[in-house]
Amino acid sequence: xxxxxxxxxxxxxxxxxxxxxxxxxxxxxxxxxxxxxxxxxxxxxxxxxxxxxxxxxxxxxxxxxxxxxxxxxxxxxxxxxxxxxxxxxxxxxxxxxxxxxxxxxxxxxxxxxxxxxxxxxxxxxxxxxxxxxxxxxxxxxxxxxxxxxxxxxx
Amino acid sequence: xxxxxxxxxxxxxxxxxxxxxxxxxxxxxxxxxxxxxxxxxxxxxxxxxxxxxxxxxxxxxxxxxxxxxxxxxxxxxxxxxxxxxxxxxxxxxxxxxxxxxxxxxxxxxxxxxxxxxxxxxxxxxxxxxxxxxxxxxxxxxxxxxxxxxxxxxx
DNA sequence: CATTTCGTTCAGTTGTTATTGAACAAACTA
DNA sequence: TAGTTTGTTCAATAACAACTGAACGAAATG
Numbered sequence: 001x002x003x004x005x006x007x008x009x010x011x012x013x014x015x016x017x018x019x020x021x022x023x024x025x026x027x028x029x030x031x032x033x034x035x036x037x038x039x040x041x042x043x044x045x046x047x048x049x050x051x052x053x054x055x056x057x058x059x060x061x062x063x064x065x066x067x068x069x070x071x072x073x074x075x076x077x078x079x080x081x082x083x084x085x086x087x088x089x090x091x092x093x094x095x096x097x098x099x100x101x102x103x104x105x106x107x108x109x110x111x112x113x114x115x116x117x118x119x120x121x122x123x124x125x126x127x128x129x130x131x132x133x134x135x136x137x138x139x140x141x142x143x144x145x146x147x148x149x150x151x152x153x154x
Numbered sequence: 155x156x157x158x159x160x161x162x163x164x165x166x167x168x169x170x171x172x173x174x175x176x177x178x179x180x181x182x183x184x185x186x187x188x189x190x191x192x193x194x195x196x197x198x199x200x201x202x203x204x205x206x207x208x209x210x211x212x213x214x215x216x217x218x219x220x221x222x223x224x225x226x227x228x229x230x231x232x233x234x235x236x237x238x239x240x241x242x243x244x245x246x247x248x249x250x251x252x253x254x255x256x257x258x259x260x261x262x263x264x265x266x267x268x269x270x271x272x273x274x275x276x277x278x279x280x281x282x283x284x285x286x287x288x289x290x291x292x293x294x295x296x297x298x299x300x301x302x303x304x305x306x307x308x
Numbered sequence: 309c310a311t312t313t314c315g316t317t318c319a320g321t322t323g324t325t326a327t328t329g330a331a332c333a334a335a336c337t338a
Numbered sequence: 339t340a341g342t343t344t345g346t347t348c349a350a351t352a353a354c355a356a357c358t359g360a361a362c363g364a365a366a367t368g
Binding site for chain 2: 003004007010011014018021022023036037039091094095101105108109112115116117120122123126127129130132133136137139140141142143144147148
């Protein structure tokens with residue numbers, strides 16, 4: 001195993017851990033890492049052998065990654081295996097997912113706020129500040145999205 | 155149990171679930187929710203009884219919340235019990251924590267990038283884009299922080 | 309001094325999610 | 339046709355984190 005292999009495997013493991021910290025299965029992160037590193041089509045069984053995991057795990061993690069818009073599935077004419085690669089804008093998809101979760105939290109809090117009687121001004125104020133926190137995050141992530149998209153548009 | 159109690163308990167449970175989705179123990183989220191809702195000092199045993207959980211759980215979750223700068227512990231002269239309340243700027247602390255994790259991920263990726271030989275321009279480019287994704291998040295969260303802090307400074 | 313209260317620690321339990329591996333259907337191959 | 343390969347599903351297991359509750363030391367109280 002040469003230097004490049006070591007660097008790659010090290011990278012893949014790191015991304016697995018990052019994914020795990022963000023609530024994704026570690027294997028999903030490792031697939032993502034491999035696809036980022038290689039930057040080309042990789043077929044199903046290669047994923048299983050290179051990451052040393054069962055086909056079942058590849059199947060379910062790939063499904064997750066597809067649902068989140070991070071990975072695309074392709075087939076080649078005449079070939080039976082399915083190939084996978086990074087989606088066009090995986091990072092934007094990740095940010096959009098984070099924004100959705102953020103806004104959902106904000107809405108939950110707003111619902112509680114709206115259920116409060118008018119005379120509970122102090123509680124309303126605190127829940128309002130909490131909701132604004134999520135609004136601030138949402139805006140921040142929105143500006144991250146535009147930064148990523150503007151970079152390549154022109 | 156009146157309307158306000160229902161709204162409060164509902165809110166507390168919601169925050170517990172949000173916390174859980176963000177990788178914190180549910181009980182930590184419920185404590186946070188209770189403190190946001192009440193907006194005043196609450197003592198240790200009240201936390202345990204009102205949230206119907208063991209003292210051990212309160213102890214460990216409070217420790218987590220303190221470590222993250224979300225909750226402050228206080229004592230009152232002549233009283234033996236310890237009191238807890240929201241920290242001054244809990245939302246800023248949350249954002250700073252998120253920024254730290256973001257930058258750590260970016261640094262991990264940069265380390266891999268730097269371990270690559272110069273002639274791997276394509277791989278370097280892809281890892282670079284990945285690292286920039288985290289930079290964009292960090293900047294977005296930074297602007298969320300300034301939005302939250304500027305709001306009350308003047 | 310004995311007793312009570314307070315918060316922490318830690319071993320054990322519970323509950324949840326990730327992962328495997330066998331079974332399966334579909335699509336090819338010989 | 340029988341046999342292979344491919345990806346999915348699902349039941350069982352492994353791995354992990356949350357949570358409990360008993361034990362504990364410290365500090366107060368009587």
